[in-house]
Amino acid sequence: MSDSVETAAVAAPAPGTSTQPAPTHTGQSGTVVRSTVLRRLFKNPLGIVAMAILLVISLLAVLAPVLAPFEENYSNIAKTLAAPDSVNILGTDSAGRDVWSRLLFGAQLTLLSALLCAGVAIAIGLPAGLIAGYYAGKFEAVSNWVVSILMSLPGLIVLLTIRAAFGPSVWISMIAFGILISPSYFRLTRTAVQSVRNELYVDAARVSGLSDWSIIARHIFSVVRAPIIIQTAAIAGVAIAIQSGLEFLGLGDPSKATWGVMLSEGFKNVYLTPTLLFWPALAMALTIGGLVLLGNAIRDALEDGEKIKHRKKKATLEGSTAAPAAARPSRKSVAAVDAGTEHHLVKVTNLGVGYPQADGSIKKVVDDVSFHVDRGEILGIVGESGSGKSQTAFSILGLLPDNARIVAGSIQFDGNYTVAPGEELVSQARLSKLRGRRISYIPQEPMSNLDPAFTIGYQLVTPMVRVLGIAKEEARKRALKLLTDVGITNPERTFNAYPHEVSGGMAQRVLIAGAISCEPDLVIADEPTTALDVTVQADVLDLLRELQQRLNIGVILVTHNFGVVADLCDRVAVMQNGRLVEEGSVRDILRNPKEPYTRTLLASMLEGKTPMSMLVSRQKEPVA
Amino acid sequence: MIRFIAKRLGSGLAVLFVVSAITFFLLYMSSGSIARNILGDQATAEQVALKEAELGLDQPLVARYFSWVFDALGGNLGASWFTSEPVANSLASRIPVTMTMVFAAMILIAICATLIGVTAAVKRGWVDRVVQVGAIIGDSIPGFVIGVILVTVLAIQLGLFPATSTISPESGPDAWVYSMSLPVIALLVNGVTGGAQQIRSAVIKQLERDYVRTLRSRGIGEREILFKHVLRSAAPAGLTVLSLQLIGMLGGVVIIEQIFALPGMGPLAVTATGQSDLPVVMGVVMYTVGVVIVVNLLVDVLNGWLNPKVRVS
Numbered sequence: 001m002s003d004s005v006e007t008a009a010v011a012a013p014a015p016g017t018s019t020q021p022a023p024t025h026t027g028q029s030g031t032v033v034r035s036t037v038l039r040r041l042f043k044n045p046l047g048i049v050a051m052a053i054l055l056v057i058s059l060l061a062v063l064a065p066v067l068a069p070f071e072e073n074y075s076n077i078a079k080t081l082a083a084p085d086s087v088n089i090l091g092t093d094s095a096g097r098d099v100w101s102r103l104l105f106g107a108q109l110t111l112l113s114a115l116l117c118a119g120v121a122i123a124i125g126l127p128a129g130l131i132a133g134y135y136a137g138k139f140e141a142v143s144n145w146v147v148s149i150l151m152s153l154p155g156l157i158v159l160l161t162i163r164a165a166f167g168p169s170v171w172i173s174m175i176a177f178g179i180l181i182s183p184s185y186f187r188l189t190r191t192a193v194q195s196v197r198n199e200l201y202v203d204a205a206r207v208s209g210l211s212d213w214s215i216i217a218r219h220i221f222s223v224v225r226a227p228i229i230i231q232t233a234a235i236a237g238v239a240i241a242i243q244s245g246l247e248f249l250g251l252g253d254p255s256k257a258t259w260g261v262m263l264s265e266g267f268k269n270v271y272l273t274p275t276l277l278f279w280p281a282l283a284m285a286l287t288i289g290g291l292v293l294l295g296n297a298i299r300d301a302l303e304d305g306e307k308i309k310h311r312k313k314k315a316t317l318e319g320s321t322a323a324p325a326a327a328r329p330s331r332k333s334v335a336a337v338d339a340g341t342e343h344h345l346v347k348v349t350n351l352g353v354g355y356p357q358a359d360g361s362i363k364k365v366v367d368d369v370s371f372h373v374d375r376g377e378i379l380g381i382v383g384e385s386g387s388g389k390s391q392t393a394f395s396i397l398g399l400l401p402d403n404a405r406i407v408a409g410s411i412q413f414d415g416n417y418t419v420a421p422g423e424e425l426v427s428q429a430r431l432s433k434l435r436g437r438r439i440s441y442i443p444q445e446p447m448s449n450l451d452p453a454f455t456i457g458y459q460l461v462t463p464m465v466r467v468l469g470i471a472k473e474e475a476r477k478r479a480l481k482l483l484t485d486v487g488i489t490n491p492e493r494t495f496n497a498y499p500h501e502v503s504g505g506m507a508q509r510v511l512i513a514g515a516i517s518c519e520p521d522l523v524i525a526d527e528p529t530t531a532l533d534v535t536v537q538a539d540v541l542d543l544l545r546e547l548q549q550r551l552n553i554g555v556i557l558v559t560h561n562f563g564v565v566a567d568l569c570d571r572v573a574v575m576q577n578g579r580l581v582e583e584g585s586v587r588d589i590l591r592n593p594k595e596p597y598t599r600t601l602l603a604s605m606l607e608g609k610t611p612m613s614m615l616v617s618r619q620k621e622p623v624a
Numbered sequence: 625m626i627r628f629i630a631k632r633l634g635s636g637l638a639v640l641f642v643v644s645a646i647t648f649f650l651l652y653m654s655s656g657s658i659a660r661n662i663l664g665d666q667a668t669a670e671q672v673a674l675k676e677a678e679l680g681l682d683q684p685l686v687a688r689y690f691s692w693v694f695d696a697l698g699g700n701l702g703a704s705w706f707t708s709e710p711v712a713n714s715l716a717s718r719i720p721v722t723m724t725m726v727f728a729a730m731i732l733i734a735i736c737a738t739l740i741g742v743t744a745a746v747k748r749g750w751v752d753r754v755v756q757v758g759a760i761i762g763d764s765i766p767g768f769v770i771g772v773i774l775v776t777v778l779a780i781q782l783g784l785f786p787a788t789s790t791i792s793p794e795s796g797p798d799a800w801v802y803s804m805s806l807p808v809i810a811l812l813v814n815g816v817t818g819g820a821q822q823i824r825s826a827v828i829k830q831l832e833r834d835y836v837r838t839l840r841s842r843g844i845g846e847r848e849i850l851f852k853h854v855l856r857s858a859a860p861a862g863l864t865v866l867s868l869q870l871i872g873m874l875g876g877v878v879i880i881e882q883i884f885a886l887p888g889m890g891p892l893a894v895t896a897t898g899q900s901d902l903p904v905v906m907g908v909v910m911y912t913v914g915v916v917i918v919v920n921l922l923v924d925v926l927n928g929w930l931n932p933k934v935r936v937s
Contacts, residue, residue, distance in 0.1 A: 267772055
């Protein structure tokens with residue numbers, strides 16, 4: 001577990017951020033999830049409007065034979081292009097047919113054809129996606145190829161071909177379009193199944209002897225259900241649009257009243273009675289709009305569910321001490337902030353970091369934290385996931401997520417405030433002058449912290465050119481020297497390599513080289529060894545210590561591992577639930593921890609060894 | 625890189641072959657008595673038989689397909705059954721009208737959707753909400769309905785633009801822009817709203833990546849991060865969106881041309897479909913699928929250039 005997971009959870013996406021439905025995390029409690037999603041859907045005004053529109057249109061369509069005053073093709077030649085009156089409430093068209101009646105029968109045909117299309121697409125895409133996702137192999141390869149063909153065919157052109165081959169039929173064209181659009185269900189299902197296939201609970205179901213099909217039915221359907229509903233709303237809309245387009249071109253079934261035909265009829269008489277255009281266009285826009293809104297509302301309902309889950313999870317992690325701070329926080333007590341007289345490289349005073357919640361309160365993730373670091377010194381910040389240690393580190397760097405607020409305290413770097421008492425946000429103007437130049441950062445996960453599209457050399461050279469203002473050629477020489485310094489044996493090759501061409505350990509060395517490239521005074525390392533192999537970890541720690549001593553820089557090392565602290569640090573600060581529990585020299589705290597929490601942490605590290613290996617071996621040989 | 629392009633080109637040709645076979649068999653297998661349709665009800669049995677022989681319809685289907693393939697490889701797509709005009713000729717005279725319109729719309733979509741999408745992703749707030757609402761409206765109104773509304777309001781009622789246009793690209797850029805504005809707008813509205821939405825999510829996703837934070841920590845400016853790193857990483861997603869929109873647009877343009885009475889591929893395709901003029905339908909399908917394959921190839925190559933990982937594998 002790591003602190004960046006916590007950061008990600010905090011920075012939950014805004015409603016409607018992703019256009020792709022999020023098929024993850026729906027969990028096994030399918031019915032529970034669905035009922036809460038439904039409830040949220042009914043609370044969302046857009047969702048209600050969408051459902052109301054669709055319900056009304058469906059009712060009108062179903063009741064068309066009862067409600068329509070005329071047959072769909074009944075024409076009164078004596079009364080063409082008539083204005084609305086008591087008999088023809090929306091007027092008549094150029095053949096004297098009743099617009100209202102034709103609109104109703106058109107609704108029937110439109111909805112049925114959309115249903116047929118979506119039904120065909122689901123009947124093909126869903127099973128194919130399940131099989132391809134669950135069993136992979138040859139079937140997946142073949143179906144991917146078919147999908148790539150289907151997706152490169154323009155829908156309307158295919159429908160023209162089908163029309164030329166089979167004649168005008170709404171049903172045949174909608175079946176064809178259903179086949180053509182089935183890849184969207186296929187890809188959605190396959191992706192969802194692939195993400196669930198290797199989840200532990202599916203493994204558990206497999207081990208406990210459930211058949212593949214009952215696993216699919218029980219666990220996988222619950223994951224794909226919601227995305228499929230969203231997709232169906234979108235596809236029904238597209239089907240209505242394309243079917244109407246075909247009819248607008250005059251290639252539909254001439255014996256049927258449809259919105260597309262009505263639109264084309266209105267367009268032919270646009271100089272005489274433009275209102276004939278209005279009704280079918282409105283009907284189409286309302287129906288498709290209702291479907292689009294419904295899809296959006298369901299997606300929002302699902303995403304809100306995600307957020308609430310995250311929040312709950314965090315709340316349990318935070319425990320009682322950092323429970324939601326009361327409404328607006330009492331503005332920081334400036335009096336308590338005493339900058340002090342002694343000069344430190346970094347001085348954090350009574351720092352509080354919080355995130356505004358939907359209900360207006362602010363949830364504190366860092367509360368009243370004070371410490372300092374001097375040049376040539378390594379301070380370890382230790383704590384479990386969610387203890388606020390990464391948040392503290394990122395506030396010094398000024399790289400907190402956008403919605404984070406400094407709710408109390410101050411941060412000074414080399415005597416100057418980067419967060420002055422009373423400021424809510426880290427001053428980017430001040431920090432952008434310090435970042436890279438005087439404060440630098442070593443991240444946790446080496447691979448994701450290098451831009452995959454640029455060579456390692458480019459990513460080392462550019463900051464030096466920008467920050468130090470040196471020429472490219474000189475920066476290149478320095479970069480090669482840095483790569484040698486961090487123990488890379490063939491610096492030329494690494495310089496020219498792309499991130500995906502080097503190992504994780506090597507990438508971490510590159511990131512360390514990047515962090516010291518502009519000769520900073522302070523390096524903030526966020527779990528720099530957690531993502532690495534055990535053997536590489538020791539090397540990287542040695543490297544960090546060696547560089548720190550040679551360059552005489554201050555280091556803040558964020559870690560959950562007391563072993564690393566004992567190995568590397570001069571002083572250590574222990575954090576729990578956003579608060580600092582204990583701080584002192586490593587020697588003192590390891591020998592004589594005062595706080596029970598520190599003792600627990602130490603104990604779990606020291607005694608953890610033997611039972612841990614037992615647990616691991618038990619996990620690897622499941623009792624099948 | 626060359627091997628990568630060759631591989632993609634090969635798979636593109638395979639797709640073209642498969643599509644041609646399926647289309648051919650679908651068209652010729654099911655469409656009953658073609659000769660009688662052409663000659664009308666009064667024709668005698670001998671006349672029908674003669675016509676069938678003339679069109680080669682008495683040959684087995686597979687033989688007909690391969691002779692079509694060999695002719696097509698030589699640039700001969702057959703002739704229309706009704707006008708006897710060679711299909712290749714009628715396509716050649718109509719493609720410029722259609723494709724100038726499609727590519728003008730594509731370029732405008734690429735520019736507008738990127739500008740709007742990136743702004744919404746970076747600024748958030750009200751810009752973002754406007755883009756979201758715009759996307760919903762754009763999704764709700766089919767392109768051809770937008771075309772009909774534009775003609776009715778701007779051309780017929782307000783008289784700002786010509787309602788129909790028979791102008792070809794040769795008649796000068798000014799006249800072309802004037803007469804093609806409405807059809808191009810009708811083509812691009814859905815593309816801009818949908819594309820902006822997709823590009824927005826792609827940029828937001830990239831902005832949340834770890835390496836962006838690390839670049840910030842190295843002292844790289846916000847603008848350089850956005851334009852050099854984030855946009856480059858979001859570009860493949862954007863290109864995919866654009867290529868899917870182009871595929872959709874090749875169908876949508878048929879209706880738009882019908883609305884604006886443009887002498888492009890659309891009316892040719894619609895008339896041929898109505899008459900079951902199969903050689904023409906076949907030619908139109910092959911041409912559009914060919915365009916799609918070329919565009920997809922370009923997108924693959926661009927993506928390979930943008931993403932070193934794709935290029936190597």
